Amino acid sequence: MAQARPLPAQQNIDEISKSFAFTTKLDDLVAWGRKNSLWPMPYGTACCGIELMSVMGPKYDLARFGAEVVRFSPRQADLLLVAGTITEKMGPILVNIYEQMLEPKYVISMGACASSGGFYRSYHVMQGIDRVIPVDIYVPGCPPTPEAVLDGVISLQKLIADHKPRPWRDNWVNPYEQSAE
Amino acid sequence: MNKVQNNNIKTDLENQFSTESKQWAWSNSFDADIVMIPASHVLDFFGFLKGNGSFDLLMDITAVDYPGREKRFEVVYELFNTTTSNRLRVKVALAEGEEVPTLTKLWRGADWFERETYDMFGIKFTGHLNMRRILTHHQFVGHALRKDYPADRQQECTEAMPIHFDNDPNYVEKDVPGLVPLNIGPSHPATHGTLRVMAELKGESVHRANVELGYLHRCFEKMAETHAYNQVIPYTDRLNYCSAPMNNVGYCKAVETLLDVEIPDKAKAMRVLLCELSRFIDHVVCIGANAVDLGALTGFFHLFSLREKVYTLFEKLCGARLTVSMTRIGGMAQDAPDGWYDDVMQVCQELKKGVSNIERLLSNNKIFLQRTVGVGAISAEDAIEWGYTGPCLRATGVPLDLRKNQPYYGYDQLDFDIPVGSTGDVYERYLVRIEEMKQSIRIVEQICKNVPEGDYTIRDKDIVLPEKKDVYGNIEGLMNHFMLVINGLRPPAGEVYSATEAANGELGFYCVSDGSGAPYRLKVRPPCFAIYQSFPESITGGLVADVIAILGSMNLIAGELDR
Ligand code: SF4
Numbered sequence: 001m002a003q004a005r006p007l008p009a010q011q012n013i014d015e016i017s018k019s020f021a022f023t024t025k026l027d028d029l030v031a032w033g034r035k036n037s038l039w040p041m042p043y044g045t046a047c048c049g050i051e052l053m054s055v056m057g058p059k060y061d062l063a064r065f066g067a068e069v070v071r072f073s074p075r076q077a078d079l080l081l082v083a084g085t086i087t088e089k090m091g092p093i094l095v096n097i098y099e100q101m102l103e104p105k106y107v108i109s110m111g112a113c114a115s116s117g118g119f120y121r122s123y124h125v126m127q128g129i130d131r132v133i134p135v136d137i138y139v140p141g142c143p144p145t146p147e148a149v150l151d152g153v154i155s156l157q158k159l160i161a162d163h164k165p166r167p168w169r170d171n172w173v174n175p176y177e178q179s180a181e
Numbered sequence: 182m183n184k185v186q187n188n189n190i191k192t193d194l195e196n197q198f199s200t201e202s203k204q205w206a207w208s209n210s211f212d213a214d215i216v217m218i219p220a221s222h223v224l225d226f227f228g229f230l231k232g233n234g235s236f237d238l239l240m241d242i243t244a245v246d247y248p249g250r251e252k253r254f255e256v257v258y259e260l261f262n263t264t265t266s267n268r269l270r271v272k273v274a275l276a277e278g279e280e281v282p283t284l285t286k287l288w289r290g291a292d293w294f295e296r297e298t299y300d301m302f303g304i305k306f307t308g309h310l311n312m313r314r315i316l317t318h319h320q321f322v323g324h325a326l327r328k329d330y331p332a333d334r335q336q337e338c339t340e341a342m343p344i345h346f347d348n349d350p351n352y353v354e355k356d357v358p359g360l361v362p363l364n365i366g367p368s369h370p371a372t373h374g375t376l377r378v379m380a381e382l383k384g385e386s387v388h389r390a391n392v393e394l395g396y397l398h399r400c401f402e403k404m405a406e407t408h409a410y411n412q413v414i415p416y417t418d419r420l421n422y423c424s425a426p427m428n429n430v431g432y433c434k435a436v437e438t439l440l441d442v443e444i445p446d447k448a449k450a451m452r453v454l455l456c457e458l459s460r461f462i463d464h465v466v467c468i469g470a471n472a473v474d475l476g477a478l479t480g481f482f483h484l485f486s487l488r489e490k491v492y493t494l495f496e497k498l499c500g501a502r503l504t505v506s507m508t509r510i511g512g513m514a515q516d517a518p519d520g521w522y523d524d525v526m527q528v529c530q531e532l533k534k535g536v537s538n539i540e541r542l543l544s545n546n547k548i549f550l551q552r553t554v555g556v557g558a559i560s561a562e563d564a565i566e567w568g569y570t571g572p573c574l575r576a577t578g579v580p581l582d583l584r585k586n587q588p589y590y591g592y593d594q595l596d597f598d599i600p601v602g603s604t605g606d607v608y609e610r611y612l613v614r615i616e617e618m619k620q621s622i623r624i625v626e627q628i629c630k631n632v633p634e635g636d637y638t639i640r641d642k643d644i645v646l647p648e649k650k651d652v653y654g655n656i657e658g659l660m661n662h663f664m665l666v667i668n669g670l671r672p673p674a675g676e677v678y679s680a681t682e683a684a685n686g687e688l689g690f691y692c693v694s695d696g697s698g699a700p701y702r703l704k705v706r707p708p709c710f711a712i713y714q715s716f717p718e719s720i721t722g723g724l725v726a727d728v729i730a731i732l733g734s735m736n737l738i739a740g741e742l743d744r
Contacts, residue, residue: 059489
């Protein structure tokens with residue numbers, strides 16, 4: 001006659017489950033997934049864009065960091081990689097593209113121009129894209145070496161994994177809509 | 182040779198316009214003939230020169246602002262003869278508010294150059310059908326290259342320019358049903374830069390097209406006016422950033438002409454070598470990008486590993502990959518490290534292999550052929566009319582290459598050929614570029630085998646900074662360094678237009694000096710600016726898919742296009 005197997009005690013379940021599973025917070029799991037599958041939208045406007053091609057290209061290979069799925073539609077991307085000078089004429093378009101991206105979204109500003117206008121202190125160059133969109137990571141250089149860009153991507157991954165607060169992002173308002181009012 | 186030819190033209194002109202020509206002032210500066218004419222003679226004058234075949238290509242139109250003069254502006258035209266390579270500079274003085282007749286009826290290529298002059302100086306060209314701003318944004322107030330406009334006064338642009346087609350006011354609205362407007366760019370993967378194309382589609386074909394540029398207008402020319410001569414060099418790097426060293430060379434050559442100095446043979450050889458390597462990678466990017474757009478992604482990876490090799494060479498030479506700034510006025514910044522030329526020789530072998538790989542990949546590729554043969558064809562006459570130079574012009578069959586026609590830096594001593602095409606379509610542009618890549622490697626190898634001895638720069642204490650070991654090692658070096666940094670390099674007052682054959686065509690620098698430490702005016706004549714003008718016309722009537730093929734083959738580099 002078959003006997004009902006005795007139910008293991010509660011502690012026992014924990015013990016057993018440790019041998020084939022681990023526990024984590026859901027947040028951490030999601031962040032882990034996010035950081036390793038960033039889909040960049042390259043916004044290359046100038047010389048930095050040419051170096052960005054090298055970052056994507058065979059030698060430096062951004063794919064090693066899980067960010068090889070380059071999307072040219074902002075709706076499918078979660079990382080805006082601004083590489084190059086942004087002029088005043090370009091400003092509204094950049095904001096438009098940023099708004100079209102879905103949450104969660106991140107921005108890397110590659111190069112001196114995107115970060116601060118670079119050495120173009122001139123009448124038609126925006127003195128840094130952080131005047132119009134929130135920036136998570138600034139990569140210095142003119143142009144930054146491909147290694148520096150990789151470092152920027154790794155820093156962003158860390159920022160995502162650590163759940164760093166991003167007040168610049170949370171308090172952002174579209175500057176052009178504001179000025180129109 | 183230059184002078185004698187122009188003397189004939191001068192006599193012809195004087196016979197033709199016996200009364201008017203009395204008001205013309207001829208002068209000569211650095212072997213270039215300059216003539217000053219009144220605005221009222223402009224149409225007759227240029228009409229005659231074009232009609233009798235003396236000058237068939239309008240290279241450049243620009244202006245210079247002299248606020249102190251009674252007639253404040255000087256409009257400057259640069260003419261070129263594609264068979265004899267003669268040049269003539271024509272100037273017209275204008276007071277504020279005065280207009281000058283447009284040349285668009287004579288040369289279609291005058292269109293954008295005149296618009297740019299209007300945008301930057303506010304000079305109106307009578308009869309121009311589309312006197313709108315071209316580089317600055319549509320909400321911009323004032324004219325930025327006037328001397329009284331501060332270099333750093335920014336003006337915000339709050340909205341993007343809506344899609345529009347009013348570039349041709351003569352266009353008669355036909356009642357075509359089912360037209361769909363399509364906007365491509367300025368952030369679009371296929372434009373490879375900040376270009377914006379607006380098209381009206383009828384099904385799959387382009388019914389009407391228009392382009393908008395200036396999304397990368399970084400005010401190079403204004404920046405040059407506010408920086409010392411040597412400080413301008415890094416800015417030139419960022420004009421055509423696919424082949425940065427060529428811009429360095431073009432600019433330094435212009436200033437050296439102004440200073441009337443001859444650089445040592447070694448510097449010339451190094452410059453030629455850098456230029457040819459750059460021409461190679463510029464073509465690599467052009468062909469690679471073009472192929473990607475047509476669906477050949479494999480090409481991208483193959484080609485970019487070649488580019489990476491050249492970048493590594495640059496890195497070995499000076500530490501920078503893309504923007505090398507290796508030239509200085511008077512020579513080069515430093516000598517090549519030991520064994521560098523051997524490295525170059527070695528890389529050349531790999532590059533040769535790479536080029537033949539690309540050929541195997543693309544030249545007979547069915548899809549590539551179907552997408553490119555016969556697409557974007559243009560005749561030699563039309564190309565000249567628009568102001569084409571470089572590979573795009575050579576693909577139409579005109580063997581114009583300044584390296585042969587007006588040799589500089591010892592190009593006449595080197596053995597290389599100029600490939601030409603016949604139909605000027607996208608496929609032939611590709612073929613011309615491939616062949617030029619091979620020729621560039623040939624040149625590089627010749628130089629590496631025979632690097633001239635001697636110094637890499639002149640040692641004039643008023644032009645070149647002393648070496649660091651002298652600055653820190655002896656008082657004279659320290660003094661010279663101090664004096665040059667404080668006073669700056671000061672070319673004598675004068676003006677020069679100096680051109681080199683860049684990867685895209687004639688890259689000209691028109692430099693005016695007033696004897697101070699910064700250029701009074703520096704105008705770049707970017708090759709792709711003239712070529713891009715013809716773009717709306719060459720895509721009209723074709724398929725949307727061809728738009729991308731043609732765009733890629735023109736090799737438009739926004740940095741140089743918008744400056
Ligand atoms: S930071 Fe330097 S390299 Fe990058 S876009 Fe600006 S000028 Fe070009």
